[in-house]
Amino acid sequence: MRVRVLGVLGLLSVLLVIGLAYSILSAGSRGLTQDLEINRVFSLNRFSEVAADAASTNEWAGLQTKMDTYSTLYGEGVLIRTQDRTLLSGGLDPHRADVKDALFNASLNLSLTKLAPxxxxxxxxxxxxxxxxxxNQVMGEVVLEVDAGTAQAKLRTLWLVVVAAALILEVxxxxxxxxxxxxVLRPIHRLNSAVVELEATGSMRRLPQDGPPELRxxxxxxxxxxxxxxxxxEQQRQLIADTSHQLRNPVAALRLRVDLMQLQLKDSTDPETINAVTAELDRVEELLDGVLLLATAENRAFEGVARRAVGPAPASAxxxxxxxxxVxxxxxxxxxxxxxxxxxxxLETTRDADAYVACSPFELSQMVGELLExxxxxxxxxxxxxxxxxxxxTVEIEVSDxxxxxxxxxxxxxxxxFWRSPDHRNIRGTGLGMTIVDRLAEANSGKLVLGTRKxxxxxxxxVFPRSVGGPADA
Incomplete structure (x- = not known):
């Protein structure tokens, strides 16, 4: 989970840093372009004014000197064309395609003063x-070659600084x-460990209360x-133990008194009364055993449901x-x-008769014995x-008759x-056998499936989940 959360946060942080760096670099590029554009347009306008003066006075030597001085200082070419002459400086080739396009647009009185970013x-x-x-009249055109190398070097330096800062920010x-x-996740991991401990050992230590308020x-x-x-x-287990102890003692005392009464009345003319008392006492003992078994089974079923609600038990548990x-x-x-x-x-078994199931051995024997009985x-x-x-x-144990x-x-x-079929009231029973089997199967992640036989x-x-492992694990 930590990797997934970090992945999402990392992706969001990368997008944030990239967006911030892009904004800074775009602003830097626009600023440098604007500065270069303002400076060169000013020079272009200055050459246009000087060229117009030279054309009106026919003094071209001073204009050529200014052009040569500018090209020497900035390393950029200048081209001025009039109707009868063309002045060049800085090695600007008038036959270049882009220069021809610029002269053509200028001859149409279309100024090209916007630099690309x-x-x-x-x-x-x-x-x-x-x-x-x-x-009313175009006397000539001025073309100025702009060298953006210095501005590009500044922009590269800005890129280097921004990229380095972005990497540091991302880290x-x-x-x-x-x-x-x-x-955030430390309390969640503690909760998971506590749940696994509760499932495996039936106890859980007190959790420290830290992290976000919701997790606390x-x-x-x-x-x-x-x-x-x-x-x-624990109360249910104690109740079962106390009930077993408190009820069995008086029942055992009652059984002893009935046995003594039988010895004293063995020559009685009415033995049926004593036999009826003995039968009822047997029924009470059988019912008591069934109720205690059912209480134990339902308690185990409740434990199984509570533990499965928080996740599967580890194989070792x-x-x-x-x-x-x-069987x-x-x-x-x-x-x-x-x-x-x-x-x-x-008895009929498949070839894989040594398969193991995730079930308590004692309770498995108890369920099979109840179905056989x-x-x-x-x-x-x-x-x-x-x-x-x-x-x-899965492994299936089927008992059919x-x-x-x-x-x-x-x-x-x-x-x-305590449900019993109306057709079988004459057969002795408590009506708890199938209930006990059903609850014990549920407690061991299995189920009891009933049907008819033709x-x-x-x-x-x-039906129980098949368990990995062998005799050493059983």
């Missing part, structure tokens, strides 16, 4: 001309622009925002795990429950097929908390 390099010889005589402007850019206010706002976000996340190992481990864990209800588990539960006695596909940029499946409306609603069944796919 001086240039530091180029022709140094110019002509001025005019006629002399009465108002000074670039140094000033670099300092101003550094002063931005630093204060970012520091306050990061403090509030980190405080909120990303989790990496092997989906193939996670294998969860298949081994699920094999016992699958054999109990007669469900057959099959859900499929085994609702497709009892059927088939559960796990497919692992590695693509160029040939159970009853769900309708399109149910697929949309099944990631809602002719019937459910297809649940976890």
């Amino acid at each position: 001086l240039r530091p390099f180029g022709p140094s010889s110019m002509l001025v001309s005019r006629s002399f005589g009465s108002a 000074a402007l670039l140094l000033g622009a670099a300092r101003v850019t550094r002063w 206010e931005l630093s204060r706002s970012l520091t306050a925002m990061a403090t509030a976000v980190l405080g909120s996340l 990303q989790h990496r795990s092997s989906p193939y190992l996670a 294998q481990e969860e298949l081994e864990r699920a094999a016992a429950s699958a054999s109990r209800n007669g469900t057959r588990l099959t 859900n499929a085994i539960k609702y497709a009892g006695g059927g088939n559960v097929h796990i497919t692992l596909r590695a693509h160029a940029e 040939d159970g009853p499946g769900m309708s399109a409306d149910e697929l949309t609603a099944c990631t809602t908390r 002719p019937h069944g459910l297809r649940a796919s976890l």
